[in-house]
Amino acid sequence: MPSATILNYLVNKARLWRANGSTKVSVAVNIFWLALAWLFLPLESKPFTAYRAAFQEFYPQINPHAPKTLDCVRWLSQTLFLICFRTSVRKGWLRLSISWAVNKIAAALTRLGDWVGHYGALALDGNHKSFETIDKKGEELSRPIKLTLLWILGGLAAALAVLCITQPFNIQGQVVFLSVMLLSALALRKIKARLTLMLLFVISMVVSGRYLWWRCTSTLNTDSAMGIFLSCLLLAAELYAFVVMVLGYFQVCWVLDRKPYPMPNDQALWPHVDIFIPTYNESLDVVKPTVFAALNLQWPADKLHVYILDDGSRPLFEEFAKQVGAGYIKREEHNHAKAGNINHAMTVTNGEFVTIFDCDHVPSSDFLVKTMGWLIKDPNIALVQTPHHFYSPDPFEKNLHLDRTMPIENSLFHDFIQKGNDTWNATMFCGSSAVMRRKALEEVGGIAVETVTEDAHTSLKLNRKGWSSAFIDLPLASGLSTETLAAHIGQRIRWARGMIQIFRLDNPFLGKGLSLPQRLCFFNAMFHFFHGLPRLIFLVAPLPYMFANVYVIYATAAAIFAYVLPHMIHSALTNQILQRGYRYPFLSGVYETVLSWYILLPTTVALIFPHKGKFNVTAKGGTIGEKYLDWPVSRPYLILIGLNMIGLLIGFYKAFFDPNPEYLTLAINMGWIAYNLMILGASMAVAVEEVQKHQFPRIHCKIDVNICDEEDANYKATMTQYSQSEVRLSLSGCEKVWKKGESIRLLMIYKEKYYCFKTTVLSAEPGNVLELSLCFDDYETEKAFNRCTFSREGMWVPEKVNVDDRMLTGFLKLGSLSWYGYKSMIEFLPGKLQIVPKVLSWCLTFAPRKPARALNSNTL
Template identity: 35%
Template sequence: MTRDRMTTWVWVLSGILLLAVTIQPVGTAAQMSTGVTLLAAMAGIWLTRRKGAFRLVFVALGLTVVARYVYWRTTSTLPSPDDLVDFVPGLILYLMEMFTVLMMCISLFVVADPLERPAPPAVADDDLPTVDVFVPSYNEDKEILSATLAAARAMDYPADKLTVYLLDDGGTDQKCGSSDAVAAHKARSRRAELQELCADLGCVYLTRVRNEHAKAGNMNAALPKTSGEIIAVFDADHAPVREFLRETVGHFRDDPRLFLVQTPHFFLNPDPIEKNLSTFRHMPSENEMFYGVIQKGLDKWNAAFFCGSAALIRREALEEGGGFDGVSITEDCETALGMHARGWNSRYVDKPLIAGLQPETFATFIGQRSRWCRGMMQILILKNPVFKAGLTIPQRIAYLSSSLFWLFPLTRLTFIFAPMLYIFLSMQIFEASIDEFVAYTMIYMAANLMMQNYLYGDVRWPWVSELYEYVQSLYLAGAIASVVANPRKPTFNVTAKGLVTDEKRLSELAMPYFLMFALLVVAETVAIWRLLHEPGSRDMLAVVALWNGLNLAIAGLALGVVSEREERRRAQRLSVSRRGAVRIGDATIQVMVEDVSSGGAKLRPLDGRLPADRSTGRKGFLAVAMSHEDRRVAAVPIVLRRVGHDEKGGAFGVSFDTLTAAQAAVVADLMYADGGPLSAFRRSRQHYVGVFSGTARMVALSLRHTLRGLVYLARIGQPPAEKPEPAPAAKPAEGAQRSQT
């Protein structure tokens, strides 16, 4: 029996079981025993981490618990319509719950059997297609662009079949001719500077007349000026590793209708939540659930979509569809939707092959997510996949999942305010006894947690999704409302990267989180007071107090999220292992390069011998063998910044000193010659954490960061502390830093 036929039979049998169990009119005691039995069967698979067909059986058992809860919730818990004061909010809560159930079912359909795609076939150099690399840019610094362009230029591919284009929207004719003399001068200077950079790196500089239709318009303007059979797209801060094309291009030989090969986005720096909670080095990144599980699930249904960067696209498919779509501000997903509807195929390669940057501050993080949210709402309203001609049913479900996901602020805020209606106003919006609540709701919640942990445990720890959704919900609810009011109004805003926070401070967006935390504290206090003084309502008060307490723990953790830690390093470091030689003065030292950034490196002497003169500021050169061509030795100028010892022995840190374009290419070769460090860092963070240990970890983090957030708040209005001198840009990190969506 084939895998697909086995999957079909499992789903058919599961559906029969689901229907049979759901409609049984059992009492509370029978429901409890049935639920516990189903949970025990799930636990047997969950705790032993069984996969294959067991994965589908596990999902079927979980859905049986969910269906039983939905049946009871629908038929037995709604307030009477005669009492509108309770019925209206009760109905809203019920609808939000049913929406989460719908989203869970859609997600389970997508990820129940994710596709593990094999490597592409090797293709002889003579048979490789021509590739044009598009690097769209708007306002990024020259340093960021030089790293990406140099890495793209150094990819392992025949030189006569690879052309790298910088698509500069910051130096358009429109900007250079601006009536604002200062802005015009800035644009002309940028154009000249980047033209020189491209000439030095062997890239091609392109710009256009006017800034129209944002990133999609920028790339569409480049299409008639270029001719490569395949177009590789890299954001300005997404540098590819040397083997990027070798790991991806071969897929196009397998399928003449393949339009897209997408790879994961991988980041060298933490997002603001990871940075401010200090979880970056040991907890899976937020985007790893999407790129590690969901995209592979979408790939099974031929629905993996374009994520804006780190991807290859067939020119023929783009030209057939009139270029990149730009109706919404998420042109990537919109373009893929159109391609799939025209019968083209996509593939996803689950291997990190680029290193990028994430927003560094909480405000820029919210700005980025607001753009994603508004763009996906535009697609849902203006190009609804349910009615899009040409899509298969699984593709419709997949795209619906990706767009409906962004309605999470509505459910998250509902679940925050719902318990307060009973705590403050004694509103009966959920009619159930404590026995029924335990037998149905608690069993359902347990099954939900088990399914999340079983399916995503290696890439998403318990309660992390709830935290990310909460911190976005307070601002994204307004973004959803704005798109509903005017779907064509949103405009594309570039997310700033490479920012630094030179002091500890509260985010400019912090106050709503402190106000929400205060409201939840008051609600919990009232709930406890009522528990002590109202014995007749004690059962239900205990339930809503626990519910509100969970909300309070997440809100407290969010106070740490909006309390910005100091971070002055502009250039993030990547762990590497390359031999080289350092010459400072008359001494030459053989070294191992342990980590490197665009600004500097950490070096370890092979014989333990540190520079004789350890005065900082001394200049010299670092020589390394290049990873390609004739493996010639190239050197970059360095400045000694730090000398010391760690657990491995002596080491010293250097900064790079005024690099030319050719020297920047040497640094890019040091960083991106091998994708192994990216994969190794991702694997080091992908370790399973169970529900109980994950919950304990979340509570401990919440207590610590609630206190830290309140300390930050107490310092508002006090004179700022005297700022210390900025640390040298090349001061090495203690260990390797790695890389979302």
């Protein structure tokens, strides 16, 4: 119902009540409650219309024509009675049940969420007011008023949260309070609305806040210096995790799912764009697909300028650039690595916009037309970033044998958190797959050179100068992941070191130019990389009690259950709902454990000596000949496994042989150790490097093609995989026997153009599956194949599938990965230790097994 109609309704009601004898106080109180009901409940709907018509029969103690001051209390008590019991009226049966109430509350919360979303969107940074979804009526309120309202609501919520957190309860009161919180969370998680997600955030923070308040005020072990040190160390790790959790909730509380803005119809208005492809020591085979794809971009040829920025000064690259029609830029002084390479290129080019692709990141042909729209529409936007997508599996995906449909390790930040950053005008430049305004870059002195994460630092500088940024959640380019865990760790060490360098040299909380949300978003990105020490503390926290009877949480087992378990359950439940589709349950612990030891020292050094460290290029395009376990990389995990195993054995010893065992305390610590061993086992599984026989990773696809044999016979086929040098086809209903080495022509149609490529048969598998080797006569033919495959429009947009990401499924998956890790440790024992798996295999021969077929009396 329109707001004006509701206002007239309320005014008429007030006049009627005063005329019938209600006092001014009664009228004011009841008008207030009636206005809230109209705001949050669909009173104009048919069920509520019937409810209002029968109001006096439901509430005989209330006179709707002359209400009293405390009628709201009478209404509440009567409503609770009606919800719990079926009630009949003269006009028929109206059944009010708990499920009915829950559904109506859900509808009310959804309606409230839409209202908050409308005015919340208006209160965001003015740069986002250009979205067409913002209602023009909302512009009547000035921005200061909107922000004031939001700050008032936020302050009231914070005050209530502090009151709930610090309120003292005994164990029974704590259990009752947390039971209400858990039931509320379980009910809210079924409601699909932004507001309910925020309520889940509040519940999670209140429960975790109560836990930390209890930890700070009641659980520190002051019996000894060692007890104080260890209990404070664990508390510090928990406080760190809480701050990261709260900042994470804030960052993505209202993600902005920005869509591409259409380009002007008149291509004369399209600007000149420089495409920079920096390279240093990568092979030409790695760089070629990116260069061809850049040349294939849908953009006026006279306004598209592709440059290879060769910091290796290689004649082979210069000759290649000349032959394919790309520009070639090299420099005499090779300082500041990739950032210096780009900054030098800016001095010899003059395009209005600069697009940067890592040399292995291949854009689809629609990259510019999907990203440039916002830069043309809003002259204050300096950066448009797209997600980092990878067409080759990363070490986690490959070594853990994860399904391609499951979210990968990169997905949480690049596909989700960046959308939250966009909400707060804090989108971070990721070094590739982005378009930047030259004027803005020149204003901040080019790409930042002070740190080894030049990309994030550059976006911070742009925001400080008042420039805006944007993120489009559409994979428009795809690259090569690191092949091995060792290379992956090396890459993340550089990222961690660089983010801590920014924290020290250009702290977002210091200096001018940033809004509070921007400061929080950038700070959280840096603060995250301090997780090395807290994660290691969690992995060894139960051991002091096992080894030396030192309590790191000085409390009874009942109190630990009452405070710790709800804290863990609510944080896990909220994150599972929040990160659904972007992070598989329980795998975050594995990702952090794998990196924790390796980033601990670099981040500590960077914190103390921020100018230390240099840019390292991540190697790409390698092969792995045979499966192996990387023992040197996994050494930290082995030490932690050994310590936790010893702690578990000590726990069993205490349970059976200690004269006065504390069974509940032992159970808590042994359960903690068992979980740690699961995480560490899965971490070992990541170190088991799988075979990668193809130098060029194959990309899955589904493209209809035709093939012609040497006799010009034509066959329909489907291309299911392709790489730079090979394709895999599936033929149906074909009885021809294909011979290895036979010449075949591959026919493809794209954008109403016909293409023909020479190939030879590598292998013919059962089921009419052909493996073909591509034979390119020249670069122009290779560029044409790239147009039909790598740079094909929409090539990198993944197919949406439903993944079973329930908590139980995630926990069982963690268990299976852990088992695989421990089994691999035995399988790949080095040298003389190989006798261990042989002895175990021999012992297993004595175990009973199910017979091949059932026995009966005739076989005995």
